[in-house]
Amino acid sequence: GQQLNQSPQSMFIQEGEDVSMNCTSSSIFNTWLWYKQDPGEGPVLLIALYKAGELTSNGRLTAQFGITRKDSFLNISASIPSDVGIYFCAGQLGGYQKVTFGTGTKLQVIP
């Protein structure tokens, strides 16, 4: 089956630093999604990408859909304490709704 590998698994950064994380797949996807999960809550969608090569921003977050359709990355600029949480990538094939989630990147921001 499809596997999504996220890296790094966890990271500690200083407030104000930029963050970069990525996700690679053993097979292609037609949609890439990035979610954030706060402690004790469900994942919340941050960014959705629908076309290979697409670069999309949402405030301080920027995500890109890799041209091979097997990878995606997420950047967070000028991190702040509320960025703490677990970030999940997810891939989806077109035509139906099944989504495969990555293993997550746990982000800790040191004030």
Next chain:
Amino acid sequence: DAGVIQSPRHEVTEMGQEVTLRCKPISGHDYLFWYRQTMMRGLELLIYFNNNVPIDDSGMPEDRFSAKMPNASFSTLKIQPSEPRDSAVYFCASSLRLYKRTQYFGPGTRLLVL
């Protein structure tokens, strides 16, 4: 607008007991998903419904698990009998097919089976 509603938020039960988790999707959404999250396996899709009909239940771990969606505003996930290895956070999510297929998650039910 209310988001996805799940109940209970926490459940502690003893091995062998029946557990029923409940979900109310966002009004108007026609897809509903049940996920399980554990440290070891991450987020796993258990089953999903389209217009109240189960489409893919290949993620349901075994016959002890069953899910129903009797109408567009309610779904249940039942575990009978429960086992300690079923301890996890169970999420329900819903989506509106016509709007770019993004899913909205509920707050989850934290299940502990002793």
